[in-house]
Amino acid sequence: MKYSVDEHGYYGQFGGAYIPEMLHPNVEELKNAYLEIMNEPGFKAEFEDLLRDYVGRPTPLYFAKRLSEKYNTKIYLKREDLNHTGAHKINNTLGQILLAKRLGKKRIIAETGAGQHGVATATVCALMGMDCIVYMGAIDMERQKPNVERMRIMGAEVRPATSGSKTLKDATNEAIRDWINNPVDTHYIIGSVVGPHPYPDMVARFQAIISEEIKWQLKGLTGRENPDHVIACVGGGSNAAGAFYHFLDNEDVNLIAVEAAGLGVNTDKSAATTYLGTPGVLHASRSLLMQTEDGQVVEPYSISAGLDYPGIGPMHAHLFESGRGSFFSATDDEAYEAGIRVSRLEGIIPALETAHAFAVLEQIEFKPDDIVVINLSGRGDKDLQTYIDRGDY
Amino acid sequence: MNNRIIELFKKKDKEVLNIYFTAGFPAIEDTTRILKALEKSGADMVELGIPYSDPLADGPTIQESGAQALDNGMTIKKLFEQLEGIREEVSLPIMFMGYINPIMQYGIENFCKKAGELGIDGLILPDLPFHEYNTMYKKVFEENNISNIFLVTPQTSEERLKVIDESSEGFIYVVSTNSTTGNADKKIDDNTAYFERIQNANLSNPTLIGFNIKDNETFTNASKYSNGAIIGSAFIKAIENSTDLEGDIDKFVKSVKG
Numbered sequence: 001m002k003y004s005v006d007e008h009g010y011y012g013q014f015g016g017a018y019i020p021e022m023l024h025p026n027v028e029e030l031k032n033a034y035l036e037i038m039n040e041p042g043f044k045a046e047f048e049d050l051l052r053d054y055v056g057r058p059t060p061l062y063f064a065k066r067l068s069e070k071y072n073t074k075i076y077l078k079r080e081d082l083n084h085t086g087a088h089k090i091n092n093t094l095g096q097i098l099l100a101k102r103l104g105k106k107r108i109i110a111e112t113g114a115g116q117h118g119v120a121t122a123t124v125c126a127l128m129g130m131d132c133i134v135y136m137g138a139i140d141m142e143r144q145k146p147n148v149e150r151m152r153i154m155g156a157e158v159r160p161a162t163s164g165s166k167t168l169k170d171a172t173n174e175a176i177r178d179w180i181n182n183p184v185d186t187h188y189i190i191g192s193v194v195g196p197h198p199y200p201d202m203v204a205r206f207q208a209i210i211s212e213e214i215k216w217q218l219k220g221l222t223g224r225e226n227p228d229h230v231i232a233c234v235g236g237g238s239n240a241a242g243a244f245y246h247f248l249d250n251e252d253v254n255l256i257a258v259e260a261a262g263l264g265v266n267t268d269k270s271a272a273t274t275y276l277g278t279p280g281v282l283h284a285s286r287s288l289l290m291q292t293e294d295g296q297v298v299e300p301y302s303i304s305a306g307l308d309y310p311g312i313g314p315m316h317a318h319l320f321e322s323g324r325g326s327f328f329s330a331t332d333d334e335a336y337e338a339g340i341r342v343s344r345l346e347g348i349i350p351a352l353e354t355a356h357a358f359a360v361l362e363q364i365e366f367k368p369d370d371i372v373v374i375n376l377s378g379r380g381d382k383d384l385q386t387y388i389d390r391g392d393y
Numbered sequence: 394m395n396n397r398i399i400e401l402f403k404k405k406d407k408e409v410l411n412i413y414f415t416a417g418f419p420a421i422e423d424t425t426r427i428l429k430a431l432e433k434s435g436a437d438m439v440e441l442g443i444p445y446s447d448p449l450a451d452g453p454t455i456q457e458s459g460a461q462a463l464d465n466g467m468t469i470k471k472l473f474e475q476l477e478g479i480r481e482e483v484s485l486p487i488m489f490m491g492y493i494n495p496i497m498q499y500g501i502e503n504f505c506k507k508a509g510e511l512g513i514d515g516l517i518l519p520d521l522p523f524h525e526y527n528t529m530y531k532k533v534f535e536e537n538n539i540s541n542i543f544l545v546t547p548q549t550s551e552e553r554l555k556v557i558d559e560s561s562e563g564f565i566y567v568v569s570t571n572s573t574t575g576n577a578d579k580k581i582d583d584n585t586a587y588f589e590r591i592q593n594a595n596l597s598n599p600t601l602i603g604f605n606i607k608d609n610e611t612f613t614n615a616s617k618y619s620n621g622a623i624i625g626s627a628f629i630k631a632i633e634n635s636t637d638l639e640g641d642i643d644k645f646v647k648s649v650k651g
Contacts, residue, residue, distance in 0.1 A: 008524075018493055020450045020519035021544040022571060024553070163456055164446065176449050177573045183548055184571070281494045282447065284520065294468040295495030296446040 003248040003315070003324055004204075009197025012321060014288075014314035017196035018281045022180045026188075029103065031198045037102050038095075038205065050094055051209065054127070055084045057091075061217035061373070066345040073366035076227070077346070077376045078214055078243065087351065087378030088207060088239045089120035093189055095206035097124040100187035107131045107186045111161075111175040113140055113168030113235070114305035114353070115147025116378060117191030122156035132156040135174040137167035140305050147382055165299040168309050172283050192236025193313030196284035200241075200313050207242025214373055215246055222371060229366065231256040232375040233356040234327075235271070235307035237316040239377035244325075254326060256364070257316060258356045260302035261329035271300035272329040273312040274320045282310065287317040303332035303386065304352040306378075330359035338362070339380060340393045351378035352386060397486035397514045398540050398563040401437060402599045402620065409621025410612065410650060411438040411601055412628050413490060415458040416475070417467030418444070419633055424475045425482075427632070430639045432485045434646035440517065440623060443469060443491030450519045452575040454626035458633065469499050473507055480512035488515035488542060502533050509537030515563050517542045527560060544568050547587045554594060564599040567591055567619060572604050575626025579605050581615060588618035609651040624649060 009015050009031070019027055037043055051057040059079045068075045080088035093110075100108060108125050111134070112118030118134040125132035134151055138160040141148050151158050161170040172194075179188045193200040193207075211230075219225040230247060232240035234257040247253040262270035270276060277288035282297060290298040290310040300310040312320075319325030330338070339355035342348055350358065354377045366372055380387065387393070401409065412431055416424045424441070431439055444459035444467050451459070479487075489508060496504050496518065508516070516539050521530070526541060534541050540563030545554055548571065558565065567588070570579040581602070591600060602615040603623030615622040628645060635641040 016522065016525065018520045018522055018525075021549065022450065022546045022568060024546075025548040025550070163453075163460070169447065173447055173449060177452070180450065180573050181571060181576060181579075278498075280497060281492075281520065284449075289494075291494070291498065293498065294470070295498030296463060297494075 003319065005197065005201040005315070011315045011318035013279065014286050014317040015197055015200060016286050018284045018286065019196045020180065022183065026179065026183050027196050033103060034099065034198050034202050037099050043098060043102065047095055047098055051091070055090055055094065056082060057209065058213045058217070059083060061214060061221065063221065064346050067342065070345060071361050071366065072368050073370045073372055076218065076221070076371065076373045078210060078373060080210065080239065080375060080377045081348065081350065081379035085116070085120050085123050086381060087116045087120070088210060088242060089117045089191060090123065091209055091242065092191065092203050092206040092238060093117070093120040093124045096187070096189045097128050097130065100189070101128060103187060105185060105187040107133070107182065108189055109133045109135070109175050109178050109186055110189045110191060111135045111168065111171040112191065113137070113171065113308060114382060115140070115144040115151070116306060116382065118156070118158070119147050119150050121189050122151040122154040125156060126154040133178065134158050135161050135171040135178070137161045137165070137171045139166040140168065140171070144305060144382065168305070169297065176283065192238040193241045193315055194236040194283055194285060194311060200285065200315055203238055204241040204245055204315060207238050208245035210239070210242035210375060211244060211246035214243070218371070218373070226250055226253050227371040227373045229254045229256055229370060229372045230375070231258065231357050231360060231372065233258045233307060233353050233377065234312060234316055235260065235309045235353065236311070237313040239375050241313060241315055243373070243375035251324070255319065255324065256326045256328060256360060257319070258360050259327065259329040260304055260307035260335070260356055261331045262301040262303070264331055265329060269301035271302040271307055271309060273310065274327045275329060277312070285314050287314040288312050288320065303335060304356065306351070306353040307356065328360045328363060330356040334359040334362065336390055339387065348376065349380035350376060351380050352383045354378050396538055396540060396563065397484070398438070398488070401486050402564065405437065406599060406620050408616045409437045409601060410646070411440055411621065411623040412436045412646070413440040413442060413623060413625030414628055414632070415442040415444055415455065415462050416472050417462035417465050418458045419461065419635070421462070421465040421467060423638065424472065425479060426638060427642065428479065428483050428487070430642040431646065432483050434643040435650060436485065436646050437621065438486045438488070440488050440490045440625070443472065443489055443495060445492040445495055448492060450573055452573040452626060454575045454629050458629045469495055469504070473511065476511045486514045487512070488517055489513055490517040493518050493521045501530055505533045505537040505539055509539055513539065515540040515542050517566065519544055523557070523560070542566050545591070547571055547584060551594070558596045558598055561598045564601050564620070565596060566623070567600045567602045569602050569604045569606065569615065574604055576605060581605055581611055585618070592618050609649050612649050613651065
């Protein structure tokens with residue numbers, strides 16, 4: 001497969017495992033075991049059963065009639081918002097915790113930005129009876145309080161990251177430091193297609209269920225299994241990786257990734273990494289990264305805590321560089337307006353992350369017969385306060 | 394000019410004291426002042442930290458010193474300016490310790506060339522993978538007479554230890570426990586079996602033990618199992634609020650050496 005990871009853990013020039021020696025045995029163990037475990041019939045059966053009975057998969061692929069009429073094209077929504085815990089994140093946390101159990105790990109750590117990955121991790125830890133520690137930026141803990149409490153109710157310990165900008169990047173640093181201090185009994189569940197190899201590939205494979213379902217669902221609905229366009233928002237890029245995965249090598253399918261422009265790509269308040277970033281190493285992989293000339297990581301900004309990240313997964317950096325993916329961005333205002341529009345036209349309040357994906361409908365003109373699949377990665381309940389604070393609906 | 398790290402271990406193989414500090418901290422112009430004071434006070438080697446926004450292997454003390462150095466305006470370019478002519482005044486072996494990203498942005502080849510010209514003897518880049526170093530950068534390190542210092546940990550296998558030893562020139566950095574730097578919860582005494590394993594591994598390179606070494610007791614103890622030890626966070630704490638930098642450095646080094 002041309003756009004998947006190579007044997008050294010790279011996607012073109014991006015990827016790798018830029019880890020300190022302290023993490024070498026953990027990452028090596030994972031690298032040597034993940035594919036074998038994921039292919040075990042017993043693992044597959046347990047994962048599939050839980051995805052169906054616990055998560056609620058398959059999620060519907062829904063023809064959005066009113067949205068299609070407005071944009072004069074055929075829009076289908078992949079309803080990842082209907083998963084247990086309200087977003088796609090649980091596909092990955094469930095897969096990783098089953099894998100961690102098979103590796104004999106007793107303790108789970110995770111990072112979270114908006115709290116969705118943290119909640120999805122706390123959920124599967126409760127399900128499996130494992131200790132759970134979630135690192136979250138002190139600022140994010142303040143702005144995503146309900147998710148902090150959801151994690152605590154399910155028995156997770158939420159530890160504030162107080163260094164740097166006190167957001168997702170810093171929470172990730174703290175989780176990596178925890179892993180360095182506890183390498184033997186702990187598995188680190190990374191929430192996105194970032195981090196050292198094999199994480200980007202492993203997370204993409206767990207999320208690939210999204211595009212696997214799209215193919216057979218679309219075939220049932222329209223007679224063809226490949227859409228013309230797939231649209232997804234990208235922070236680190238896990239929902240996009242899942243929605244693109246089975247279409248990567250079919251170049252007839254246009255892959256559209258939407259980043260968070262914040263207040264605008266020409267301001268210093270943005271998180272549009274492919275537009276503003278240059279090659280560099282963050283969180284142990286080489287990718288595109290927002291940084292100063294001196295190689296210091298720049299603090300990003302977005303209305304959406306889940307897209308507020310200065311990097312992007314190495315697979316996406318490669319899709320960008322190779323031209324296989326089409327990269328767009330949406331500002332806070334455009335995302336907010338798109339979120340309200342989807343709420344009014346379809347009765348679905350999307351997460352603010354997901355609202356960025358809908359915002360490109362205003363930027364791209366699709367043909368009337370085009371089949372456009374939008375990955376509706378999460379629901380907007382967690383963002384209610386942000387919607388209320390803007391208030392002009 | 395021979396590499397000063399290799400020369401040092403020819404002359405001294407016991408209780409080698411290597412002090413880490415962050416460039417541009419506490420004040421931006423303190424870098425060379427601290428180097429000179431360390432030499433005068435009897436430290437054997439220096440590990441000069443290049444501040445980075447996201448130092449994964451470091452605990453809070455070194456993180457905060459780096460953040461302050463960056464706030465002070467520290468950059469790699471600025472550091473190179475400060476070190477211009479340093480070899481006229483300081484003869485201690487000096488290593489840079491940093492993270493790969495800022496050095497990649499400077500350009501690894503240019504960085505090694507400049508460091509070599511300034512008389513820097515070694516480089517510790519904890520997040521530069523072994524494979525990438527061996528296939529892409531080994532030659533440029535060697536051309537500039539710079540030792541690449543590798544870390545080993547309690548989790549490092551016998552086999553990997555041998556490979557690392559073969560690729561090393563200078564010394565091997567023995568990380569005392571599974572830990573970030575300056576973690577008070579971790580006691581080095583718990584790891585004597587690991588130290589003995591390393592000590593008896595017949596390595597061709599000298600070893601220095603680092604992470605959570607902080608005073609005469611831990612330094613002396615670590616030195617029993619190696620050629621010496623590295624102190625970072627405890628030194629940073631000793632100078633962070635200093636009003637008499639030279640005096641406090643002298644006091645610290647003497648108290649550690651005992």
